[in-house]
Amino acid sequence: MNMNIAVIPGDGIGPEVTNEAVKVLDAVADRFGHNFYYRNVLAGGCAIDAYGTALPKETLNVCKNSDAVLLGAVGGEKWDTLPGDRRPETALLGLRKELGLYANLRPAMLFSALAESCPLRPELVAGGLDILVVRELTGGIYFGKKATEKKDGVRFAYDVEEYSETEIARIARTAFEMARLRNKQVTSVDKANVLESSRLWRAVVTDISADYPDIKLNHLYVDNTAMQLVRAPKQFDVILTSNIFGDILSDEASQIAGSIGMLPSASLNAGDFGMYEPVHGSAPDIAGLNKANPMAAILSASMMLRYTFKLTKEADAIEEAVKDVLNEGYRTADLASGTDNERILGTAEAGSIIAEYIK
Numbered sequence: 001m002n003m004n005i006a007v008i009p010g011d012g013i014g015p016e017v018t019n020e021a022v023k024v025l026d027a028v029a030d031r032f033g034h035n036f037y038y039r040n041v042l043a044g045g046c047a048i049d050a051y052g053t054a055l056p057k058e059t060l061n062v063c064k065n066s067d068a069v070l071l072g073a074v075g076g077e078k079w080d081t082l083p084g085d086r087r088p089e090t091a092l093l094g095l096r097k098e099l100g101l102y103a104n105l106r107p108a109m110l111f112s113a114l115a116e117s118c119p120l121r122p123e124l125v126a127g128g129l130d131i132l133v134v135r136e137l138t139g140g141i142y143f144g145k146k147a148t149e150k151k152d153g154v155r156f157a158y159d160v161e162e163y164s165e166t167e168i169a170r171i172a173r174t175a176f177e178m179a180r181l182r183n184k185q186v187t188s189v190d191k192a193n194v195l196e197s198s199r200l201w202r203a204v205v206t207d208i209s210a211d212y213p214d215i216k217l218n219h220l221y222v223d224n225t226a227m228q229l230v231r232a233p234k235q236f237d238v239i240l241t242s243n244i245f246g247d248i249l250s251d252e253a254s255q256i257a258g259s260i261g262m263l264p265s266a267s268l269n270a271g272d273f274g275m276y277e278p279v280h281g282s283a284p285d286i287a288g289l290n291k292a293n294p295m296a297a298i299l300s301a302s303m304m305l306r307y308t309f310k311l312t313k314e315a316d317a318i319e320e321a322v323k324d325v326l327n328e329g330y331r332t333a334d335l336a337s338g339t340d341n342e343r344i345l346g347t348a349e350a351g352s353i354i355a356e357y358i359k
């Protein structure tokens with residue numbers, strides 16, 4: 001298979017972790033006989049320095065003409081004083097909007113070797129955890145009508161949560177399709193006891209489920225889901241939810257993974273195209289020190305193989321290599337628990353050893 005991948009290293013630790021993800025992709029290409037062609041482009045703070053804009057047209061064009069995008073992270077102190085609409089992070093919103101990336105996939109995986117880093121009791125996470133949050137990314141209250149106004153001299157503000165059945169149906173289909181690749185269970189999360197938009201959400205998700213008789217669907221209120229995630233997280237496979245509920249629940253779920261350096265993500269369009277990036281930011285406090293954990297970026301590359309290129313064996317090989325490396329006691333600094341059998345690695349060494357395990 002020949003694949004064109006746009007690589008946006010970005011700022012801070014972004015270039016360090018994407019380097020390692022590319023190293024691991026090259027190991028996959030060698031082992032399985034594929035050709036990955038990379039085009040490095042700028043976005044974020046480095047693009048502001050070079051071109052005066054966080055998202056240059058050239059970057060967008062290269063992304064649009066690629067099969068997938070791998071992104072590191074953007075942002076840093078240097079650009080913190082810029083006005084909101086010129087900051088490095090505007091590149092992310094621009095990319096999501098311009099590339100039509102409405103489905104955000106955030107897996108919360110706990111590798112059993114990292115059970116000690118999980119804040120939940122061991123018996124709740126025995127054997128590891130694997131939850132996928134599917135969050136609607138371009139609609140809902142974050143994009144609804146909003147304003148601060150004055151009535152009789154008193155200020156009031158509002159943000160409107162609105163969803164069309166088209167928006168709900170397409171993200172529901174994403175969740176059901178994802179469940180087909182996993183344990184065939186979808187939990188749709190809403191607040192249908194109070195919100196009109198949630199009642200439509202529930203009705204549309206139920207309708208769409210008729211096309212997926214092989215997938216088990218249940219509905220939960222968001223407050224109950226927040227509780228269940230820490231009470232009995234193993235009950236979940238795919239969690240399907242709106243923009244704002246997904247924002248909050250995916251952060252809660254991510255805590256079970258032990259470190260932010262372990263969390264990958266994908267943002268997909270209506271086809272197979274996607275942008276893949278670690279959940280973490282540019283970590284300016286450790287940038288350039290060879291201390292960053294590259295596994296979130298490496299696992300993002302694995303998601304790219306699984307969801308855009310449908311290369312399941314290859315994606316599994318990356319996850320297995322990460323698992324094996326952790327089982328052998330290798331850790332990056334963020335994962336260190338101070339026990340004797342740990343071997344602490346820098347960013348580049350961690351990437352190299354994962355690549356070696358794949359080969």
Ligand code: NAD
Nearest residue numbers: 073074075076260261280281282283284285286292293334
């Ligand atoms: P951050 O995720 O960059 O860092 C939070 C903490 O986690 C820091 O202590 C950092 O050292 C640590 N950390 C993060 N990634 C790590 C890794 N791979 N390995 C080891 N430790 C890691 O969040 P922040 O400090 O709030 O933000 C820093 C900058 O990143 C800001 O400019 C922010 O706007 C930007 N940011 C960008 C993205 C993105 O590009 N998607 C996301 C979040 C924040």
